Amino acid sequence: MVETSKYWKIDKELLEHVSKIARLELSDEEKEKFIKQLEDILKTFKKIDEVDTSKVKPSFHALELKNVMREDEVKTWKWNPLANTKHKEKKYFKGPRIV
Amino acid sequence: MKSLVKEHIEKIKSGKISLDEFISEIKKKIEKIQSEYSPFITIKIENPEKKGKLYGIPISVKDNICTQGIQSTAGSKILEGYVPPFDATCVKKVKGQGSVIIGKTAQDEFGFGSFSVNSFVIPKNPWDKTRVCGGSSGGAACLTALADFPHIAMAESTGGSISCPAAFCGVVGITPTYGRVSRFGLIDYANSLDKIGTIGKTVYDTALLLSVISGYDTLDSTSLEVRDEDFTKYCEENSKIKIAVPKEYFGEGVDPKIKDLVWKAIKKLESLGAKYQEVSLSQTTYALPSYYLIAMAEASTNLAKFCGMRYGFHSELKGNFEEYFSQIRKLGFGEEAKRRIILGTYARMAGFRDAYYLKALKVRSLVIQDFRRIFKKFDVIAAPTMPVIAPRFDEVKKLEPIEAYMMDVLTAAPNLAGIPMISLPCGFVKSLPVGLHLMADHLQEKKIIQAAHTFEVNE
Incomplete structure (x- = not known):
């Protein structure tokens, strides 16, 4: 059984953790504002807890879709993938330092 | 209302007007509209390379749909300067039918909003410049309402982004069944919810463009393998429509004057032969x-x-x-x-x-079941599109995020269920347009087009 008291609320520590894994830096001002706003939002969204879904399957899509498979064939790509970047070297994208 | 698009296609075909003259004439008109209302992020008018069903028809494209050689930002600074090297499937299709691409329309960043204010270009409501156009396809609806020349807009909806601005700007908007139109080349918001659709001045215009852009596409694995339909042939009167009127869509938060107008529209359809019944959509x-x-x-x-x-x-x-x-x-x-x-x-x-x-995904299953139950007995569901008329910019500014989200209270369910819907004008409150929302079961666009056309020609 999951502990439910942790749900539908957010504090600074949790927000900072989320912002880190989302690779999205937030200013102190944004953090303060967001905590209050996210609390309001979650309080309203909590309403779905009222629904008994114990026997319900999730709908990842609105209609039933089937997997579409095809042969993995090499095709020529006529568009230049590097056309929209400044960060390139020879035929490659150039990224920031990894380590 | 007469379709300017239909007339224009015939005039061009018969050589009554020259396409070059027409294009230079609309250029001026577009610039004037832009200077007063800002429906565009980018204006770029391209002569058609081919002839076809849409020959000579100006088509605007929402900025989150990729257009080869024209900047496509989805209203976000993070995509500033992005010029796609390819066309989205729907753009390729309209170009293949000879349309005149006129530019990219304003929207909330990535579609995140119901007022088209969350971006660097903010369109103004055609009926009152101090008010919003609705969102997120605000530019598309704004331009459609203002254009006194034939034009159809390519828009997109995730949770109400076609119906909402169509209602606020007093035009017609169709959101098709999820998967009916290929999403290849759409800058995604939410893959399981995004639907490319159309906004036009008449039901016929929206149905025409939808016919051209629909269809199975191997480049979108969620696109539906269904037969192509000419939706314009459903622009016919139907006197046997069974309408469900869900009481939850006429609740406390809905402006009573809007409720009255929507009821008047339902009664109008009844006088034309339709039968209606009040129902409940409990989810x-x-x-x-x-x-x-x-x-x-x-x-x-x-x-x-x-x-x-x-x-x-x-x-x-x-x-x-x-x-x-x-x-x-x-x-x-x-x-x-x-x-x-x-x-x-x-x-x-x-x-x-x-x-x-x-x-949330499980709740979505229940929402879909709720609709399915209704569509076993009824052809369409009728409701108000939006709970309010277009708010003023200063009113929107004061809204907390959750209050802004609540604007989608009537459009969230059908979008979540991926069912087709159409919003069309059904009157005015305080001189601002009100939308009638008609929804049908998956792939039953025919029914909403018939019902909407029946209402439109008798209004």
Whole structure:
């Protein structure tokens, strides 16, 4: 059984953790504002807890879709993938330092 | 209302007007509209290369739909300067039918909003410049209402982004069944919810463009393998429509004057032979939170690809990848995008995923079942599109995010269920247009087009 008291609320520590894994830096001002706003939002969204879904399957899509498979064939790509970047070297994208 | 599009196609065919003259004439008109109302992010008028069903018809494209050689930003700074090297499938299709692409229309950043104010270009309501156009396809609806020349807009809806601006601007908007139109080349908001659709002055116009852009596409694995339909042939009167009127859509939050107008429209259809009955869609109140949780969860994964490396907003490559990506995203995303990334990431996090994301997906199943039950007995559901008339910019500014989200209370459920819907004008409150919303079962666009056309020609 999951502990439910942790749900539908957010504090600074949790927000900072989320912002880190989302690779999205937030200013102190944004953090303060967001905590209050996210609390309001979650309080309203909590309403779905009222629904008994114990026997319900999730709908990842609105209609039933089937997997579409095809042969993995090499095709020529006529568009230049590097056309929209400044960060390139020879035929490659150039990224920031990894380590 | 007469379709200017239909007339124009015939005039061009018979050589009554020259396309070159027509294009130079609309150029001036477009510039004038832009200077007063800002429906465009980018204006670029391209002569057609081919002849076809849409020969000589100006088509505007929402900015989140990729157009080869024309900047496509989805209303976001993080995609500033991005010029797609390819056309979205729907753009390719309209070009193949000889349309005149006229530019890219304004929208909320990535579709995150119901007023088209969350971006760098903010369109003004055609009926009152102090009011919003609705969102997120605000520019598309704004331009459609103002254009006194033949024009159809290509728009997109995730949770109401076609119906809402169509209602606020007094035009017609069709959101087709999920998967009816290929999403290839659409800058995604939420993959399981995004639908490309059309906005026009008449039901015929929207049906015409929808016929051209619909169809199975191997480049979109969620596109539906169904036969192509000419939707314009459903622009016919039907006197045997069975209408369901859900009481939850006429609740406390809905402006009583809007309710009256929608009821008047239903009674009008009744006088033309339709039968209506009041019903209950008990899952309605759960649709909005379910929609937002799913949409934000999907959005936060989709937006992960924007990191200032391959396209769009760039900066000097400084620091390690975590620092660089976090900085670029801090500078490139607007406030609402940030809020949704944070909430969406949170809803998918280990330990929280089942309580939020998975729970929301289960609620979605119940919302779909709710609609299916109704469509066993009825052809269409009729309701108000929006609970209010277009608000003023100063009113929108004061709204807290959750209050803004509540604007989607009537459009969230059908969008979550992926059913087709059409919003069309049914009168005015305080001189501002009101939308009648008609919804049908999956792939039953025919029924909403017939019902809407029946209402339109007798209004």
